[in-house]
Amino acid sequence: MRRRIVFLTALACGAAVSVWAGEADEARIRERVEQVKRSNSEAWQKVPWVASLTEARRLSEKERIPIFLFTHDGNIETGRC
Amino acid sequence: MRVSSLSNERVIDLVSAYIVPVWVSRDSYQLGPRPKEEKAELSRVDRERSARHLDGGAVCVYLLAPDGTLKTTLKVQKASKPEILIPFLEKLIETDRLPPRQPEARRASAAPKRAPRRSEKDGLFLHVLTRFTQHRTNYGVSQDWAELTAEEWRSFVPAADVRAGASWEVPGKVADKLFRYFYPPGPNWRAADSTVLNRSLTATAVTVSDKKVRVSLHGTLELSHPFGIGTEGRVRAKLSGILTYDPGRRVLTSFLMASEEAEFVWQGKGPPHPDKMVIAVEMERAP
Numbered sequence: 459m460r461r462r463i464v465f466l467t468a469l470a471c472g473a474a475v476s477v478w479a480g481e482a483d484e485a486r487i488r489e490r491v492e493q494v495k496r497s498n499s500e501a502w503q504k505v506p507w508v509a510s511l512t513e514a515r516r517l518s519e520k521e522r523i524p525i526f527l528f529t530h531d532g533n534i535e536t537g538r539c
Numbered sequence: 540m541r542v543s544s545l546s547n548e549r550v551i552d553l554v555s556a557y558i559v560p561v562w563v564s565r566d567s568y569q570l571g572p573r574p575k576e577e578k579a580e581l582s583r584v585d586r587e588r589s590a591r592h593l594d595g596g597a598v599c600v601y602l603l604a605p606d607g608t609l610k611t612t613l614k615v616q617k618a619s620k621p622e623i624l625i626p627f628l629e630k631l632i633e634t635d636r637l638p639p640r641q642p643e644a645r646r647a648s649a650a651p652k653r654a655p656r657r658s659e660k661d662g663l664f665l666h667v668l669t670r671f672t673q674h675r676t677n678y679g680v681s682q683d684w685a686e687l688t689a690e691e692w693r694s695f696v697p698a699a700d701v702r703a704g705a706s707w708e709v710p711g712k713v714a715d716k717l718f719r720y721f722y723p724p725g726p727n728w729r730a731a732d733s734t735v736l737n738r739s740l741t742a743t744a745v746t747v748s749d750k751k752v753r754v755s756l757h758g759t760l761e762l763s764h765p766f767g768i769g770t771e772g773r774v775r776a777k778l779s780g781i782l783t784y785d786p787g788r789r790v791l792t793s794f795l796m797a798s799e800e801a802e803f804v805w806q807g808k809g810p811p812h813p814d815k816m817v818i819a820v821e822m823e824r825a826p
Binding site: 480483484487488490491493494495497498499501502504505506507508509510511512513514515517518519521522523524525526527528529530531532533534535536537538539 | 540541542545546547548551554555557558559560561562563564565566568569570573574576577580581584597598599600601602603604605606607610618628631635637640644645646648649650651653668669670678679680681682683724728745746753755779780781795796797798817819820821
């Protein structure tokens with residue numbers, strides 16, 4: 459009887475540790491994902507970029523101000539550039 | 540420039556307040572085709588730059604006058620440095636005696652945010668982010684979206700009668716749709732250049748109930764992705780993840796994955812350059 463109680467107690471503790479480990483893993487993974495998201499600088503998006511070069515030309519002519527044209531390869535919006 | 544001068548507050552202020560700002564991707568990567576008029580206008584600017592022997596290159600800043608005439612250029616090696624770009628812009632503003640634009644005009648002319656991605660029926664997008672953790676150059680964070688069909692993402696969830704503790708392998712072709720984006724930001728951004736060399740992705744049912752199934756994910760990856768022209772790049776990563784599934788509604792309610800360890804080794808003609816990196820994945824929420 460005593461042996462059985464010890465076995466069941468050990469089993470319950472094991473299950474509790476297993477559940478705890480799962481939650482700890484989830485919290486750790488979530489924090490890692492959040493860290494990467496937080497490190498993504500989106501400051502450049504504060505600039506009121508217009509939609510296209512042709513639209514920039516139209517506005518520039520209308521407002522009589524120059525154009526800042528930034529050309530690149532890839533996709534600046536996703537950091538794949 | 541995205542994470543250097545274009546993230547500098549003074550540069551942002553000057554470009555936003557006095558000039559019409561626009562960016563153009565020369566290869567329209569992930570952006571779809573550009574209209575003919577846009578291509579023709581960029582070609583005209585390039586021809587003028589070339590004829591006047593001004594600095595250029597794929598990555599470059601051009602200042603155009605209101606009549607479209609090219610005023611001057613600043614190549615990326617200089618434009619990426621705020622200490623050079625700021626006086627360059629200040630000189631323009633002073634010389635042309637530019638008044639600040641009205642805040643309403645700035646807001647009204649800004650391009651609208653792109654519409655959220657919409658997957659096919661019952662499909663989902665997994666948002667993949669990567670970055671170096673200690674590279675000498677700051678390449679920032681890269682973002683990609685892997686789209687999985689309903690049939691594909693269901694390979695991450697167990698059969699209806701599963702018991703906690705059961706494990707199964709996620710099919711290689713499904714894992715590869717995600718893993719092909721697990722390369723760091725750098726000079727070669729094309730996902731099409733990725734080749735999965737080795738991978739494993741094991742799913743384990745951690746807890747199972749009528750309302751919620753929690754699944755842990757453990758995987759390894761070896762991915763080939765050239766860093767730049769004539770170089771080889773190799774990602775080696777150990778990955779962990781956790782997802783939750785609602786069996787009643789038959790939907791994924793969360794999906795998280797991150798690298799436990801990840802390294803990118805690029806090799807040109809000299810010795811290999813190993814750099815630590817981190818990979819993170821999150822399910823895109825429906826708008």
